[in-house]
Amino acid sequence: MISSIVKAIQSVCPESSTDLPIPLHEPSFKGTNAWTYTKECLDSGWVSTAGIWVNRFEQELANYTSAKHVIAVTNGTVALRLALHLVGVRHHDEVIMPPLSFVATANAASHLGAIPHFVDIDPSNLGLCPTALREHLSHIAERRGFDTYNCLTGKRIAAVLPVHVFGHPANISAIKSVADEWGLPVVEDAAESLGSFCNSIHTGLLGEVGCISFNGNKIITTGGGGALLTNNPKLAAHARYLSTTAKQAHPWEFVHDEVAWNDRMPNLNAALGLSQLEDLTNRLFKKKLLFSKYKAAFADLNNIELLDQPPDSTSNFWLVTARFIDIDRSSAEIQRNKLLQLTHQAGLLLRPIWKPLNQLQMYTNCPSGDLRNSEDQGSRVFNLPSSPQILS
Numbered sequence: 001m002i003s004s005i006v007k008a009i010q011s012v013c014p015e016s017s018t019d020l021p022i023p024l025h026e027p028s029f030k031g032t033n034a035w036t037y038t039k040e041c042l043d044s045g046w047v048s049t050a051g052i053w054v055n056r057f058e059q060e061l062a063n064y065t066s067a068k069h070v071i072a073v074t075n076g077t078v079a080l081r082l083a084l085h086l087v088g089v090r091h092h093d094e095v096i097m098p099p100l101s102f103v104a105t106a107n108a109a110s111h112l113g114a115i116p117h118f119v120d121i122d123p124s125n126l127g128l129c130p131t132a133l134r135e136h137l138s139h140i141a142e143r144r145g146f147d148t149y150n151c152l153t154g155k156r157i158a159a160v161l162p163v164h165v166f167g168h169p170a171n172i173s174a175i176k177s178v179a180d181e182w183g184l185p186v187v188e189d190a191a192e193s194l195g196s197f198c199n200s201i202h203t204g205l206l207g208e209v210g211c212i213s214f215n216g217n218k219i220i221t222t223g224g225g226g227a228l229l230t231n232n233p234k235l236a237a238h239a240r241y242l243s244t245t246a247k248q249a250h251p252w253e254f255v256h257d258e259v260a261w262n263d264r265m266p267n268l269n270a271a272l273g274l275s276q277l278e279d280l281t282n283r284l285f286k287k288k289l290l291f292s293k294y295k296a297a298f299a300d301l302n303n304i305e306l307l308d309q310p311p312d313s314t315s316n317f318w319l320v321t322a323r324f325i326d327i328d329r330s331s332a333e334i335q336r337n338k339l340l341q342l343t344h345q346a347g348l349l350l351r352p353i354w355k356p357l358n359q360l361q362m363y364t365n366c367p368s369g370d371l372r373n374s375e376d377q378g379s380r381v382f383n384l385p386s387s388p389q390i391l392s
């Protein structure tokens with residue numbers, strides 16, 4: 001069974017040994033304006049936190065996503081931390097999130113002194129499950145004035161932070177209606193989902209604010225970088241202010257009136273980012289094609305399934321995602337380990353999905369609901385090599 005999966009992957013990935021190993025996802029600058037733009041940026045001397053490239057990059061992101069406001073920052077973790085702060089998350093508050101995510105989702109809350117509070121996922125899209133959210137809140141939460149409290153811990157629940165896992169949109173409109181019932185703002189971790197839409201709305205724009213990452217392994221990269229997307233003008237202005245040390249506008253004086261951060265994306269990174277953004281449509285096309293090639297190659301395999309995009313949504317197919325089905329959880333984990341071993345030996349760098357965050361030592365004591373789906377999927381799911389350049 002496992003060797004036929006390896007063969008199926010090999011039939012999609014390049015076979016020449018000079019191409020090996022094939023990483024999970026790697027950046028590509030071929031055929032883009034990366035050199036021209038970064039050179040122009042260097043020649044101008046404007047390489048830091050001011051300059052035309054940051055503004056252009058933000059403008060082009062706004063055009064592409066239809067976000068009214070885009071604020072470019074130094075990375076996705078910073079974008080999440082800033083977004084959570086902007087919606088009112090403070091020290092000792094709890095932030096509801098799914099445990100199946102990259103560790104940065106939980107770290108961003110921790111950086112504010114807040115506490116991750118884990119709620120289960122929907123196996124169909126691997127995102128936060130609105131039904132689990134509704135049930136869990138009805139068991140543990142109560143409204144006190146405008147605020148919602150966790151009756152078990154006595155702490156305020158300050159936000160809901162769903163994640164669009166591997167680019168597949170979570171069921172944000174249902175999550176948002178539950179959050180609305182409890183007066184909770186929604187911050188979307190759209191770090192992996194640039195180019196993914198729910199009902200034609202770009203991910204990150206259904207909640208109060210969405211956060212994108214441009215790390216080296218994401219669909220496009222700025223070297224390191226992130227952005228906040230929002231349609232809320234006040235929140236956007238505050239984000240811009242807090243990401244640039246909260247300095248009152250003045251030609252020479254240094255008056256700062258809030259404790260703030262130095263989060264702004266440097267111009268040099270934005271120049272690279274603009275050249276990447278120009279290639280996004282091409283990448284999205286290739287990602288989809290790559291998914292269909294894997295799908296065809298996997299068609300005859302039993303016990304294995306590829307995750308397609310959820311209904312009423314468009315996925316960017318950032319990482320092609322597969323899982324073992326119709327076998328119990330511990331057999332799935334054994335099969336997956338065998339597969340990882342064989343593929344790594346063959347130079348195909350597959351990856352299992354993250355260990356659920358509630359199992360990491362700094363997050364084991366966090367409040368949580370019943371996490372059976374997260375833990376089950378955590379043993380079944382893995383990603384296939386997904387760089388768009390695999391096809392060229």
Ligand SMILES: *Cc1c(COP(=O)(O)O)cnc(C)c1O
Pocket residue numbers: 075076077078101102104105163189191192213214215225226
């Ligand atoms: C990449 C990623 C982040 C963090 O982004 P960085 O730019 O690496 O800080 C956050 N959440 C998820 C789900 C991610 O994949």
